[in-house]
Amino acid sequence: MARINELGLDVADRLLEFSLQGKMIRGCLVHLGYVLTSASRDLVPIPDSVATAGAAMELFQSGLLVHDDIMDRDLMRRGRPSVFAHYAQKARSEGHPDPDHLGESLGICAGDVAYFLAFELLGGLSSPRETGLSVIGLCARELAAVGVAQMQDVAWGAADTEVSEAQIARMYTYKTGRYSFSLPLMTGALLAGARPERLDRWEELGEHMGLLFQLRDDELGLFGTESETGKPVGTDVREGKKTLYSARIMAAAKGRQRAWLSSIFGNPDATESDLDFVRASATSLGVRDALDLFSREQEARALSLIEAIDTGSPADRAALAALLDFTTKRRQ
């Protein structure tokens, strides 16, 4: 993209840097979906298409996060300024009249560019062409679902409505679970030759892993530290995000505690001691323990699905189980 203008080179560098800072869970899952579906791993070298599809998944994720940070007004991501914040800072230092809007606009474009580069990668998949189109169709469908679930998330965040646990779990599934876990596992399986109608177990495993990941995300967003996670703690509370934590806390709290909590969720000026009150409530109302238990149940189901895989090597199954463990216990 350097041929277009100097910003083309800059945004490519920025997206590369941004993508390299992530946990690369999605790229890893494409690989595991592939090797755990191939019957004859030792005979065939892993084709380039697996790495290509993995890179595309990471680029999709970068694009979504770049847009996400604009919506959530997260100035930090992965321990550095988020992309739109970087552009805004640069514009401010150059004396632009409206640096915040320029930063947001450039961030919107940068996210778009990430999606398109990812599809360009997938368009060049050299494995059977039928598989390339299946992978693209699958990615596009799941990403459209992410967009719609994100709209729900954003609209809830700003609204003063109470939302049911079932609605939140559904939002989690489409916004995170299926896209981050089911999709790369299914992609890997497709690249290994699995028929599109034989992807159910990957889909289900991904949904469990996704729920675990999101639960951990919510927990870190409330109980984590900025130095560990690389992003501000308490944003979910201040933005009034509907999470399983907030839904259960509000469902369990009564009287003055409930009134105070209600005034904290969605208050952009909530203080550190307000956040401490939310944390203490999550613990005293038994919400943290209940969600811990819920996580362990999800983990057990995911583990039983991994154990039932009868293709690939024991080492690859162990790698997937290790990734599951990381998903549940990660500190960033």
Add this chain to the structure above:
Amino acid sequence: MARINELGLDVADRLLEFSLQGKMIRGCLVHLGYVLTSASRDLVPIPDSVATAGAAMELFQSGLLVHDDIMDRDLMRRGRPSVFAHYAQKARSEGHPDPDHLGESLGICAGDVAYFLAFELLGGLSSPRETGLSVIGLCARELAAVGVAQMQDVAWGAADTEVSEAQIARMYTYKTGRYSFSLPLMTGALLAGARPERLDRWEELGEHMGLLFQLRDDELGLFGTESETGKPVGTDVREGKKTLYSARIMAAAKGRQRAWLSSIFGNPDATESDLDFVRASATSLGVRDALDLFSREQEARALSLIEAIDTGSPADRAALAALLDFTTKRRQ
């Protein structure tokens, strides 16, 4: 997408409505690229893939415009509230605490969803699979270029720098010309079986048509009326957009006229009489006539390329020439 949540249904309806209001030039060009490449039009019915690819082009365009309107702060599009403005209005009427930011966030998501739905359509192209992947690769590459050119456009708009005509023409090519004209023509040709290396004439024709389209766009943005174009007039001037008009006006103006013009371009509060001054300057400095002449040269080159097409029927060539004529003379 209705299965995900009620916003899924809403955004699908909104994108459909939005797409149907456009001029559908891109969808039309896919069709023309197809019929003008097929040797045996009368023998073979036009396959569904042509309409599918055309629909995808229109969805890409809708997604880009939805994001564009956020960046340009255009509250109106096609005579109605733009998508982000609609969401902001709705949020305001529902008493949300931060309706403008919510509108922008939902607009970002809606644009993303449009892109993903378009790629989902392309992933299902039923013509030879090799062609499907070529079309997807082409779309993704050109859209990435649009994103990068748009970044340049946005960054220039906010900056007080003078930009050369050559840089602006380059930005036009990547932001509008290749994507809106070359891409759909090349896509139609690919669907008709053209080899990827035989697409040069479509690419070149599209670049000329795109330049004509953009010149007319700039002209309407300065000399048009809101009732005809369905969007506010003078936005380019107030936002300080770098256009061939602004570049040539500033290059030709001197002394006090130049100083006054310089204070108008990029001034969000420029009045109607300021805009009149810009219009009068464009005429008196000969810029309008010179750009008219430039348009006529581009049109002649495009026409000679159309006349050189030796496939398809005379009626189809005439249809393409009529579209060229519309591009140059349209009032909206």
